Amino acid sequence: MADRTPSAPARVAVRRTYKLYLGGAFPRSESGRSYPVTSSRGVHLANAALASRKDVRDAVVAARKAFPGWSGRTACNRGQILYRIAEMMEGRRAQFAGEVAAAQGMSEARAQGVVSAAIDRWVYYAGWADKLGQVLGAANPVSGPYFNHSQPEPTGVAGILAPAGSPLLGLVAVLAPVITAGNTAVLVAGERAPLPAVTLAEALATSDLPGGVVNVLTGRLSELAPPLAGHADVNALDLAGAGELAGELEELAAGTLKRVVRPGLHDDWSAADPGVARIRPFVETKTVWHPMGV
Amino acid sequence: MEIFDYAPAPESRSIVTIRPAYDLFIDGEFTEAKSDERIVTLNPADEEPLSEVAAASDADVDRAFAAARRAFERVWSPLPGAERGKYLFRIARIIQERARELAVLESLDNGKPIKETRDIDLPLVAAHFFYHAGWADKLAHAGVGPSPRPLGVAAQVIPWNFPLLMLAWKVAPALATGNTVVLKPAETTPLTALAFAEICQEAELPPGVVNIVTGAGGTGRAVVAHPDADKVAFTGSTGVGKEIARAVAGTSKRLTLELGGKGANIVYDDAAVDQAVEGIVSGIFFNQGHVCCAGSRLLVQESIAEELLTRLRARIERLRLGDPLDKNTDIGAINSAAQLARIRELAAAGEAEGASGWSPACPIPERGYWFPPTVFTGVTQAHRIAREEIFGPVLSVLTFRTPEEAVAKANNTQYGLSAGVWTEKGSRMLWTASRLRAGVVWSNTFNVFDPASPFGGYKESGYGREGGRHGLEAYLG
Numbered sequence: 018m019a020d021r022t023p024s025a026p027a028r029v030a031v032r033r034t035y036k037l038y039l040g041g042a043f044p045r046s047e048s049g050r051s052y053p054v055t056s057s058r059g060v061h062l063a064n065a066a067l068a069s070r071k072d073v074r075d076a077v078v079a080a081r082k083a084f085p086g087w088s089g090r091t092a093c094n095r096g097q098i099l100y101r102i103a104e105m106m107e108g109r110r111a112q113f114a115g116e117v118a119a120a121q122g123m124s125e126a127r128a129q130g131v132v133s134a135a136i137d138r139w140v141y142y143a144g145w146a147d148k149l150g151q152v153l154g155a156a157n158p159v160s161g162p163y164f165n166h167s168q169p170e171p172t173g174v175a176g177i178l179a180p181a182g183s184p185l186l187g188l189v190a191v192l193a194p195v196i197t198a199g200n201t202a203v204l205v206a207g208e209r210a211p212l213p214a215v216t217l218a219e220a221l222a223t224s225d226l227p228g229g230v231v232n233v234l235t236g237r238l239s240e241l242a243p244p245l246a247g248h249a250d251v252n253a254l255d256l257a258g259a260g261e262l263a264g265e266l267e268e269l270a271a272g273t274l275k276r277v278v279r280p281g282l283h284d285d286w287s288a289a290d291p292g293v294a295r296i297r298p299f300v301e302t303k304t305v306w307h308p309m310g311v
Numbered sequence: 312m313e314i315f316d317y318a319p320a321p322e323s324r325s326i327v328t329i330r331p332a333y334d335l336f337i338d339g340e341f342t343e344a345k346s347d348e349r350i351v352t353l354n355p356a357d358e359e360p361l362s363e364v365a366a367a368s369d370a371d372v373d374r375a376f377a378a379a380r381r382a383f384e385r386v387w388s389p390l391p392g393a394e395r396g397k398y399l400f401r402i403a404r405i406i407q408e409r410a411r412e413l414a415v416l417e418s419l420d421n422g423k424p425i426k427e428t429r430d431i432d433l434p435l436v437a438a439h440f441f442y443h444a445g446w447a448d449k450l451a452h453a454g455v456g457p458s459p460r461p462l463g464v465a466a467q468v469i470p471w472n473f474p475l476l477m478l479a480w481k482v483a484p485a486l487a488t489g490n491t492v493v494l495k496p497a498e499t500t501p502l503t504a505l506a507f508a509e510i511c512q513e514a515e516l517p518p519g520v521v522n523i524v525t526g527a528g529g530t531g532r533a534v535v536a537h538p539d540a541d542k543v544a545f546t547g548s549t550g551v552g553k554e555i556a557r558a559v560a561g562t563s564k565r566l567t568l569e570l571g572g573k574g575a576n577i578v579y580d581d582a583a584v585d586q587a588v589e590g591i592v593s594g595i596f597f598n599q600g601h602v603c604c605a606g607s608r609l610l611v612q613e614s615i616a617e618e619l620l621t622r623l624r625a626r627i628e629r630l631r632l633g634d635p636l637d638k639n640t641d642i643g644a645i646n647s648a649a650q651l652a653r654i655r656e657l658a659a660a661g662e663a664e665g666a667s668g669w670s671p672a673c674p675i676p677e678r679g680y681w682f683p684p685t686v687f688t689g690v691t692q693a694h695r696i697a698r699e700e701i702f703g704p705v706l707s708v709l710t711f712r713t714p715e716e717a718v719a720k721a722n723n724t725q726y727g728l729s730a731g732v733w734t735e736k737g738s739r740m741l742w743t744a745s746r747l748r749a750g751v752v753w754s755n756t757f758n759v760f761d762p763a764s765p766f767g768g769y770k771e772s773g774y775g776r777e778g779g780r781h782g783l784e785a786y787l788g
Binding site: 092093096097100137140141143144145146147148150151152162164289290292293307308309310311 | 391393396397400438441442444445446447448449451452453454714737738739741742743745762763779780
């Protein structure tokens with residue numbers, strides 16, 4: 018029997034509050050709700066905000082507001098900021114590893130590997146920012162005295178349902194390519210293991226990433242995904258974590274002809290060189306014509 | 312008497328510590344040269360010695376190549392691209408952190424204004440490493456085949472006009488693609504390359520990946536002719552470029568050359584004149600005209616020539632020549648006595664052949680190497696100052712009547728590096744650009760650079776491109 022005699026602890030730890038990340042701020046859900054998050058073994062870890070449909074709409078407004086600024090940055094500057102995210106994650110490595118280990122029930126060493134891969138993925142996409150145009154763009158040899166040139170441009174606001182089984186690496190693997198191209202995002206964290214997403218939001222908030230470029234919601238997939246998929250001001254939808262809801266959500270997305278990425282696209286999150294596979298769905302191609310002649 | 316005089320606004324030298332002497336940087340360490348020969352590097356603005364560096368002998372160059380080969384085989388080429396890239400990101404970050412120190416050092420050793428080293432050279436150097444860092448793990452997407460391979464050891468020789476920037480243009484793509492390098496900086500501007508060697512140490516770049524051998528022409532010849540070089544990259548004069556092309560002929564070495572230029576800056580009658588004047592000024596007086604892609608031939612449409620030249624002279628009268636470390640300085644010192652002599656000789660030839668030169672009344676400091684901004688009018692295509700690269704602040708003005716004549720005159724040169732087109736009509740700009748035989752065409756701007764933008768020449772301005780996706784090709788097989 019443990020000794021149950023009360024004794025004064027030397028110091029009481031300060032616990033973290035896990036909140037939403039909306040427009041660069043960390044509010045609780047407007048609904049005032051939260052839900053308990055447990056480890057893979059069922060141990061209570063924290064209470065996460067239980068976001069509402071209204072939070073989804075607020076997040077879309079924030080993402081739309083951030084779009085002109087973020088897409089208007091030079092590609093080089095976006096790359097620098099993405100690299101800064103990697104730097105900030107490296108500084109919080111222990112925290113990420115602890116959360117990943119608890120969420121996925123893996124050893125500390127394996128969790129460290131996952132964190133490294135997630136950091137490296139930001140570095141990878143940091144390098145893509147100013148190379149996309151050269152890989153996806155072209156000068157087109159049209160038959161006539163015209164200059165004709167095509168360039169990728171960001172689609173706009175993307176809704177992302179983060180993959181459920183990979184709360185850090187999978188999350189980074191779907192989020193990074195979207196903002197690399199200059200889109201802004203509303204991200205719904207995996208319902209069961211949302212804590213790494215909130216910690217990532219805290220890293221993003223200190224990375225020179227403008228507020229609103231990434232908005233992170235935690236809560237019930239079934240509650241948050243339909244209003245996001247049907248929202249008229251969302252331009253693209255990544256269904257990586259949609260699970261059984263995928264078909265229904267794609268149907269909702271059809272209402273405004275969103276660009277939809279179905280689950281299963283390059284979903285080996287540990288693949289180190291995913292190329293432009295996850296960027297391409299989130300860009301439009303713009304072609305400019307101009308006559309040539311004196 | 313002006314109403315307001317400029318007060319001196321010098322950038323402090325105290326941010327830089329220059330050692331009295333530097334050794335060679337081989338295999339990750341500063342190491343004494345086998346030769347006793349030393350080279351003194353001067354501040355061209357006051358002719359005071361800054362430091363002395365070793366003149367690497369053939370034996371030193373051998374050691375550098377041996378280190379580079381070892382590093383290539385054992386460390387650098389087996390390393391995954393993503394990890395190579397991280398070293399380059401580190402280097403980019405350290406350059407950003409030490410940018411002001413490097414800018415001051417560059418201005419001291421080269422003579423160019425701090426305004427340019429601080430706002431142009433250094434930001435571009437850091438950006439160049441950052442850009443290429445991102446390619447290191449994406450080479451399969453670069454359009455040069457599914458599994459591009461590095462070539463091996465690159466022998467690189469760079470000029471004195473943009474010492475650290477030219478180093479970045481050479482080293483960043485070579486390293487990103489998995490090659491190792493032996494680099495020789497210019498004889499008169501070795502100091503920022505040696506500071507870069509310290510940065511490689513700070514970044515913990517594996518020993519031997521970057522080797523820096525200082526010296527003069529003899530060292531340069533030993534570097535480019537070294538039997539263990541798989542690739543030679545040279546930026547400098549067309550004369551030396553031809554020598555190098557002869558030297559590698561018959562070998563399996565790959566070669567890229569970025570050589571001289573005699574860029575035409577074409578101003579049509581519908582151009583925005585004030586903008587054009589700014590572009591002409593930056594085209595020829597940027598970096599004292601020590602720019603291979605300088606717009607050294609102004610081709611102006613006859614109907615607006617008089618008005619344009621009046622405004623151009625008024626603008627040039629406002630340029631400030633003097634202390635390179637003064638933040639107000641527009642035109643710094645000429646890099647060396649030898650270069651000053653070359654500029655003087657060509658300017659004298661301009662007068663002798665019948666063109667007429669004009670310079671503003673501008674005070675010239677007593678010590679140091681200086682040449683005032685100069686504009687020659689009445690220049691014909693036969694004049695030496697219209698044909699030969701002066702590599703100084705000297706502009707030759709010619710006129711034209713039709714777009715066809717402008718293009719014909721612009722292309723009437725052995726060179727083909729850069730050109731400018733000033734017009735408010737997009738179709739005319741594109742028509743002109745499509746007919747110019749030059750590797751870079753700037754329209755309604757001049758002398759802008761970006762790591763994402765390929766740079767290099769047609770004809771005797773060299774071959775190969777640096778920067779952008781196209782620049783990677785030079786280092787991949």
